[in-house]
Amino acid sequence: MQGGKGLGLNIFVHVFGCRSSLCEGEYIAGALASIGASITETLTDSLNAAVIVTCSVTQEAERKCRQLVRRVRRSLGSDGVLAVCGCWSQGLDSESARGLGIDILAGSRGKSLVPEAVMRMLKTGRSFIDLRTQDIFAQSEWEELSIESPVMHSRAFMKIQDGCNHFCSYCIIPYMRGRPVSRPRENILAEIRRLIANGCREVVFTGIHLGIYGQDRSDSLAGLIREVSRIEGLERLRLGSLEPFCLSDDLLEALSECSAFCPHLHLPLQSGDDGVLSSMRRGYSSGDFVRACENARNFLGEDLHISSDILVGFPGESDEAFRNTLDVMRRAGLGRVHVFPYSQRRGTTAANMPGQIPHEVKISRTSLAISLGRELYDSYVRRFVGCEVEILIEAGNKGHTRHYVEALCEGVSNEIVKAKVIGVSDGRFECLRRS
Ligand code: SF4
Known part of the structure; x- marks a missing residue:
């Protein structure tokens, strides 16, 4: 249990999904703790309220969100306040939300309103409120969520970008998160200074499409990194996932000059087959990906850790296309690899593509990719033995x-x-x- 003393309120906070969700969960937990609530990540019978930050990246993620919402509702009993926000809840209709016993429904944006809404409802009693923006694409403003020090993790996840306009054919996220927006540079710098003053040693920049940070406000990730490099006392800086086509020489140079930067990049490959990459609308070829990895190593050193995501069983993926993916995983010298079987997301272009892959084929390819991933990671980490x-x-x-x-x-x-x-x-x- 972490957080403030005094109010005697126990609030459960759980986060599903990516590092941006983690950061949003941190903000909510931090805001509730700062007004005196105790935050717990354990489900008990003595909770006054719960906040769940949800994810909709796959059908499985959505199933887990729904399942936890039901369990938490039962634990809270008839008085406990349940707030649900994030990507899954952005697409939930309010009738279903009421049916699930949700009291406060927020979406991808509007999370800054959640802590106050929870505290208010704890005083006034339960009733249903919907804080969502109905037209997510109309949102062009940055929603400021700032933290003083991490409550749920030892490193500080700092969301500096939200939204995406890339529309990869399999991805539901742009429809849930809306258009790209970036956090003002001065707010980021001020928050890093506050975190350092509070003893934080590692900051992780996250975003939905982190590499396009600043494009909406005449700024750039490289420019931001250069300024962050000048902050005294920052010991470690990491970057969340970056789309391979965003890895410009300018960005790599800025990273190579930043002593706090930790030499690890997460570059989602998704597929190593050019036909599949083109149907995915990823915006690069397998050769571009391998060259981007080589270039990154030229700037950041041979020991740079490049982790990745692989999406297996995309519509039309033949045995040969899958073998091409395994081949590119090797050629790119990947380290840790996360493998996901393709999941049909209603509302995306890929959901209606011909050539959907049978479940058993996806499972067997997934396990082959996982085992190659383990082999590659093992060989990457063994180079450090004795160092x-x-x-x-x-x-x-x-x-x-x-x-x-x-x-x-x-x-x-x-x-x-x-x-x-x-x-x-x-x-x-x-x-x-x-x-
Ligand atoms: S870049 Fe592609 S995968 Fe990433 S959030 Fe945007 S649409 Fe989704």
Whole structure:
């Protein structure tokens, strides 16, 4: 249980989805804690309220959101206030929301209103309110969500961009998150300074389409990184997922000059087959992807960790197309890989494409891609055995190195330690502390 004292209110906060959702959950938890509530991530019978930040990236994600909403409603009993926000709730009709026992319904935008709405309803009693913007595409303003220090995680996830206009043919997110908007640079810099003053050692920039940060306000990610580099006291800076076509030389140069930048990039490949990439409308070819990885290593060093996402079983994906994906995973020298079987999302172009792949084929390809991913990651992490690494301890003698490899090492939460890698087990470093 974390947060403020005094009100005697226990509030459950749970986040589904990407790092931007995590950041939004942090904001909500932080705002509730700052007005005196205790935040818990454990479902108990003594809760006064609950906030669930939802995700709709796959059908499975939506099923889990619905399932948790039902469970939480039962735990809260008849008096507890239930607020639900995020991508899944953006598309939920209010009749279904009432049926599920949701009291406060917010969407992708409007999360800044959630903490206050929860506190108000705890005083006045339960009733249904819908805080959503009906036309998400009409929203062109940045919704400011700022945090003083992370409540739910040891690193601070900072959302600096929202929305997407790329419309990959399989993706529902642009319809849920609306058009791209960027956080004003001065707000980002001020928040980083506040976080450092509060003892935060690592900041992670996140966004739905992070690479286009600033395009709506004559700014750029490279320009922002250059300014962040000049902030004293920032020890670690990470970037969330970047679309491969956003990896310009200017951005790579800015990253290479930023001493706080941790050498890890997450570049979603999705497929290594040019036909599939074109039907996905990703905006790059397999050759472009491999070249982008090589170029990134030229700027950021051979040991740069490049992790990725693979979408398996996209409509029309032949055996050969799938083999091309495995081949590009190898050629690009990927590290950690997350593999997702393609999930048909109603409202997207790909949902109606011919050549939908049978479930069993998707499952067998998924397991092949996972096992290649494990092999690649294992070979990436083994290069560090015998080397000294720097670890930010998160909890329970566990932390991450600058290259974003999980490590086991003696230390206390939020401490940065130097350690020697003495072995690898299950993709994790076993380390001996040096300082
Ligand atoms: S870039 Fe593509 S995958 Fe990423 S949010 Fe936009 S549409 Fe979805």
